[in-house]
Amino acid sequence: MxxxxxxxxxxxxxxxxxxxxxxxxxxxxxxxxxxxxxxxxxxxxxxxxxxxxxxxxxxxxxxxxxxxxxxxxxxxxxxxxxxxxxxxxxxxxxxxxxxxxxxxxxxxxxxxxxxxxxxxxxxxxxxxxxxxxxxxxxxxxxxxxxxxxxxxxxxxxxxxxxxxxxxxxxxxxxxxxxxxxxxxxxEDEAAAAVKATEDAISSAAAENPAFKGASAVVATPYEGMFVFGSQDPRSHLLGDLGFSLPADLDELIGDQFGANISKERTDLLDQDAVVWQVTDVAKDPGTLHEDASYKDLNVVKQGREVFVSESSDYGNALSMGTVLSLPYVVERLVPQLAAAVDGDVDTKVVPVGV
Missing domain, CATH: 3.40.50.1980 (Nitrogenase molybdenum iron protein domain)
Structure with a gap:
């Protein structure tokens, strides 16, 4: 947003x-x-x-x-x-x-x-x-x-x-x-629609066993660093793909869909993968990497960041997180996540959604 x-x-x-x-x-x-x-x-x-x-x-x-x-x-x-x-x-x-x-x-x-x-x-x-x-x-x-x-x-x-x-x-x-x-x-049509989308997500998870048990979080550089909680659709998708969220995520966020975190808690972003929704995939990563509290985290040094342009169709579909938008997202997000958690620091995670 x-x-x-x-x-x-x-x-x-x-x-x-x-x-x-x-x-x-x-x-x-x-x-x-x-x-x-x-x-x-x-x-x-x-x-x-x-x-x-x-x-x-x-x-x-x-x-x-x-x-x-x-x-x-x-x-x-x-x-x-x-x-x-x-x-x-x-x-x-x-x-x-x-x-x-x-x-x-x-x-x-x-x-x-x-x-x-x-x-x-x-x-x-x-x-x-x-x-x-x-x-x-x-x-x-x-x-x-x-x-x-x-x-x-x-x-x-x-x-x-x-x-x-x-x-x-x-x-x-x-x-x-x-x-x-x-x-x-x-109701029957709704159940069928849900199953079709769940099947698409489950298939992607099965094809990427490295996702299971890996940790991930979704964030955006809004007024600092804004992290999305477990009830946000972006976080739901990570869970459905097999990722776990930071253990104290909701404790920090409270009863909101997300919240800004302090400089002292950027460790929350140091997961196996962090998905960033940014305004400009060409410029925003560089700005984030100038932040002293963030740039030296392993998620940065080991190339485990995923960048998505929030104003692209892909970014909008990720924000929507619906029965219709999620298959569209999965086609684009899963290859990025796979590159992030493949264990090879030389693998580049290509930003998507210009």
Whole structure:
């Protein structure tokens, strides 16, 4: 999340984790909280309605098959598209893509009208613009809605907010897809989509046994050094590929998706591999290597850094971390990680995504 574009992205998500989306959230109908993430109590894989979904602010009942879906969650559009539906409205987070649909998902539009894009400014969902789209379902699964925002949006349509048991923006892509599958009455399709992507990741892991048990972390040079926690989709992917995360990562980050670390804790980056999302793959590595607290770490001296341009399609797909973007990422990230952990200090890890 950034611009160059880094600042807006991380700042927006940070605001979201604390305040983001601070103007409009809505959804469910009932304030009876639940300890389980959105789970269908009726309907389920048969696609029957009504279906009730639990979330951070209670539960929401969807009475019939949605026809006009608006995605407020920053990556929810990919799950909707993977299930054969096209939202009427999406929320732009990064990339500036038509309809907020990245190239890894564009074929899923299949000639349908491009969704109206709502801009995430870090101040909350655009309630009036959402209402004008006449939605019959608002999805905010990968999001950080406040209760006030949830209630505001609920005046217009049923809202499915983020699951209660995760940090804001902490739901895994698997559960995100499954929750949205329940909301759309497409549980079987959601399970199949999740399996296809899991199979692609599992195959890559099996082909690279050196990943198993190796340690890795994802970071970005935002206002110093910003490290992503275990519930961020980038970290999820490393775990799915077989890597382990630093043991005290979440202890340092707390209940956020990521946080800046002090100069005294750059040791957190000294892993078997560190994946850097940077603004400029030509210049940013050199700047990082000028930092006295970082340049002498083994991960630097032994050439185990992976650099990804965060403003490229590849970098955007990595940030999204969805059922549709991850196969696109795996094709590009796995060769970089393999070069980083091959044990040969002379192997160059080629930056990707210019």
């Amino acid at each position: 950034f611009r160059s574009r880094r600042a807006p992205r991380i700042a927006a998500a940070l605001a979201s984790a604390t305040l983001l989306f601070a103007t409009a959230a809505c959804g469910g109908d009932d304030d009876s909280g639940s300890d389980s993430a959105a789970t269908g109590t009726e309907g389920s894989s048969s696609g029957a309605f009504p279906v009730t979904l639990d979330h951070k602010y209670g539960s929401t009942t969807i009475e019939s098959e949605p026809q006009r879906i608006v995605t407020v969650g920053l990556t929810d559009q990919d799950s909707v598209l993977a299930l054969g539906e096209v939202p009427v409205g999406t929320t732009e987070w990064l990339g500036g893509y038509d309809g907020a649909v990245g190239p890894w998902a564009a074929d899923k539009l299949a000639g349908a009208e491009t969704p109206t894009v709502l801009t995430d400014t870090g101040t909350g969902p655009q309630v009036e613009k959402i209402a004008a789209l006449d939605p019959d379902l608002i999805l905010a699964v990968y999001g950080g809605l406040t209760e006030e925002q949830y209630e505001s949006l609920s005046k217009f349509a049923p809202v499915v907010a983020q699951p209660k048991q995760y940090n804001d923006y902490g739901v895994s892509w698997q559960e995100q897809t499954e929750i949205i599958g329940k909301a759309l009455g497409k």
